[in-house]
Amino acid sequence: MKTLENKTAIVTGGSRGIGANICxxxxxxxxxxxxxxxxxxxxxxxVVAQIIAEGGQAVAAAADVAEAADVKKLFDVAEANFGTVDILVxxxxxxxxxxxxLTTDEEFDRVMKVNVNGTFYGLREAAKRLADGGRVINLSSSAVRMMLPTYGPYCASKGAVEQMTRSFAKEMGSRGITVNAVSPGPTETEMFLGNNEAEKIERMRNLSALGRLGKVEDMGxxxxxxxxxxxxxxxGQILPVNGGTA
Structure with missing residues (x-):
């Protein structure tokens, strides 16, 4: 069913992994x-070529979400190509x-700039330009609840995303805009598999009630x-999509 027919969506980080499947x-x-x-x-x-080949409409748009001006340009691209914006992911x-x-100031700042500021800039722009009755969906992480060593700055950033999700839901409710977050567990993405050793990956797999890692196809x-x-x-909800990992 074409449940989103005539809707326009912006997906940040949509070129690979979970983002590509979402698109x-x-x-x-x-x-x-x-x-x-x-x-x-x-x-x-x-990703755009795949969507078009399957009969859909899409455009690619370069933007660093850590820069407020770039996020504004994303909305400009959406409006120029498709009209109003209905969905922000x-x-x-x-x-x-x-x-x-062992985390440097620069490393901590970069995580916050992309994960927290990037989400904030998207929400702020959505407040001005998203159509009434629209949808905002943020990506958090089940790691926030898992007490994992070496995840401190990352979990801090995703905890902030969850709190902004709740506050923004209250702010946008009068316009019929819903705001939620999805919280994936460990997922077979290039980013996850490429940044973890085999032992850790296996340990994460065994934490799932279903005995496997998530797949990008589980999220879309x-x-x-x-x-x-x-x-x-x-x-205003945080929805775990993690196979019972946390």
Whole structure:
């Protein structure tokens, strides 16, 4: 079913991994999609090509979400190509695995700049430019509740995303805009697999009640549901999508 027909979505960090699957899933549900990327232009264009080949509409848009002006440009691209913006998915983020004692100021600042500031800039722009009845979906992480060593700055950043989700839901409710966050568990993405040793990956797999890591394909349908009219009575919530990991 085309539950998102005639809707326009912006997906930050949409070129790879979970973000790419979100873009394809939204397009399959009928949405016109702005596929944001910061560095991976070819990957973003591949996502766009896949969507178009499957009968959808999409454009790629370069922007560093850590820069407020770039986030404004994302909305400009969406409006120029597709009209009003109905859905914002704040997916872009970076990871940092290092004990707090060994984390430099620059490393901490970069995590906060991308994960927290990037989400904040998206929310602020959405408050001004998202259509009434729209949807905002932020990406958090189940790591926030898992007490994992070396995850301190990352969990701090995602904890902030969850709190902004709750506050923004109250601020946007009068316009019929819902605001939620999805909290994935360990997922088989290039970023996760490439930044962790085999022993840690296996340990994370065994934490799941279902005995496996998440797949990027597990996330897209959940985002589509939260973006649809069927989820109109759900707002201010943090939805774990983690196979019972946390």
């Amino acid at each position: 394809v899933s939204l397009a399959a549900a009928g949405a016109k999609v702005v596929v944001n990327y910061a560095r991976h232009q070819q990957a973003a264009e591949s 704040n997916n872009a983020g970076i990871v940092h695995y290092k004990p707090i004692e 349908p959940v985002i589509v549901f939260l973006a649809s009219a069927d989820a109109g009575w759900i707002t």
